[in-house]
Amino acid sequence: MKKITLVFLLIVVQTFAQTEDEKQIRQIYDAALENGEAYNWLNYLSNRIGGRLSGSVQAQQAVDYTKRQMDSLGLDRVWLQPVMVPKWVRGTPEFAYMETNPGVTTNLPICALGGSVPTYGRGVKANVIEVHSIDELKTLGKEKISGKIVFFNRPMDPAKVNTFEAYSGAVDQRGRGAAEAGKYEALGVIVRSMNLRQDDYPHAGGMNYGDIPEAEKVPAAAISTNGADLLSATLKLNPNTQFFFKLNCKQLEDVESYNVIGEIKGSTNPDEIIVVGGHLDSWDLGDGSHDDGAGCVQSMEVLRILKKTGYKPKRTIRAVLFMNEENGLRGGRKYAEIAKDANENHVFALESDSGGFTPRGFSFDASDEKIARVQNWSKLFEPYYIHMFVKGFSGADISPLKNDKIVLAGLRPDSQRYFDHHHAENDTFEHVNRRELELGAGAMTSLVYLFDKYGIE
Incomplete structure (x- = not known):
């Protein structure tokens, strides 16, 4: 009898938790779709700044702009992380x-x-x-x-x-x-x-x-x-x-640039760090809207949505806009180097670098045991047509963080149109659909919320 009662209580607790998670994820998507800022931020990056080749004036303008926007979100900390990057000019x-x-x-x-x-x-x-x-x-x-x-x-x-x-x-x-x-x-x-x-x-x-x-x-x-x-x-x-x-073209001497970082400090486990990010640099032929302006503004949007919904994270959550993914990966390596030197404990990292198209799910770079745990959350994403929770590549910028403990993940949008625009003159703002971009931000924020609430163990 006691055993039956215990099972019943577990079912009740799980059902209640799932209901609470469903409510929180619904609030997240509402915040993304009803009053999202990602599309407006991308409009400025693409149409006011343009292509952001590492070491260029436009790359520095993007650093300045995204820092200003994160400063306006009321985060606990926003800073620039210096990194030397190659300067190649066309x-x-x-x-x-x-x-x-x-x-x-x-x-x-x-x-x-x-x-x-x-x-x-x-x-x-x-x-x-x-x-x-x-x-x-x-x-x-x-x-x-x-x-x-x-x-x-x-x-x-x-x-x-x-x-x-x-x-x-x-x-x-x-x-x-x-x-x-x-x-x-x-x-x-x-x-x-x-x-x-x-x-x-x-x-x-x-x-x-x-x-x-x-x-x-x-x-x-x-x-x-x-x-x-x-x-x-x-x-x-x-x-x-x-x-x-x-x-x-010409290869010039390396110049100083920056990773742009914004942070919400964790309330109970501030030493456990969750990263969400994309790369701020782009090639110079188009304006880098899909690769990877979309990932940058979605990552900024994760922090904005968490603040907007009143969610108080247990763990520290950072948005990192990496510099120089396209021709050097210097930003991702520098971030990982500094994190290691500071003995920081990164538990989860999520990257968006596959375009701003309709999100289909996530790929995970972790042990089978940890991925199985994550896959238990997949039903919470079914109402939003997110169906892929698979093992696979996460993202180039977060890959230097890899170790035996961390879970790395990548947002996986529908990829059929991505290479029509990748690195080309037609990677421009007009080819980004606002609703698709916002759905991606909602999916990313929801996954960050679940990792923050439940952890990975």
Whole structure:
């Protein structure tokens, strides 16, 4: 009889707790959807400041603006965390054409890849060798590559429903292609844009030469998907087609920038820290609305909503707007370094860096046991059509915090349109839907609330 009574009491307690959680999450979503600020903040970042390449004037303007906004929220603490970041500048617009016969040219849309050296002098013009993987360079060897422009033309796999898997399967040619082609004395590299859509927008993104000597570094540019297909088809008809491109980019000395941090101090466990964040820098072709202005304003909105609903967190909750995710990850590494030196105890970190589209759920980087515990909360999200609670990647900026204790998570919006805009000129404010952005902020705040209330043990 006592056992039955105990079971009954447990059911009553759990039902009551779930009802309280349902009420709190409903208040969170109401605050996000009825009087949210995320869209207004993003409007200013995108349309008044614009693209925020690390080390640029616009990046500093974004630091100043977001600090002012967090100062206005009545948080317990707002501060700037200094970090040295690379300063790469694009210079005047790039130019490229293919020449099928002397004087017969067709212009093609390209953009320099972040970190590329320029094309010195008047530009680079040479025959083209098309490849579909880095490994293919080894097969061809120096004899066939030397003195040519290497054209990496492996598309993202359209059969992958998870578009981030398609991206991962193709992005190595952008990241390492120039470094590898330089070993075979190529004159330059052209890379198909990381984009599932056929269009005329070249997509930027970071590349890395590793530790190769300066003299072996070759210029690297992205070409639009339409441009890549046209170049490929032309090479099949005329293998002697030449390609010309001119890049005016430059790598300058590192400069000081900042992570922007706002904090609500925990009431009972202030030494346990929850982080929510996105990266404040962006590429310079568009205004960085989806990548990652959306994640930054959603993270700021988490703190605003908690204040608005009157929730008093047990644990310290921080919004961190990281600088330099795109071409260095300096902000994320600096934050983790300072946290480690201060012996801070981070228990949960959530990043939004997959665009401001309709949220579908979360991916978690933690032990199976901890993920199973988190999955028990999934029913609370069903009324908001959040159905994905899966194991997977969390986010680049929070990854340096990883250890055996912390749970790392990433907001997972619908990804089908993300790579239409990623790193491209059309990553602009007009392509962000206000309601989708606000739903993401509501989902993030709800998950932070549950982690704060129940912890991870």
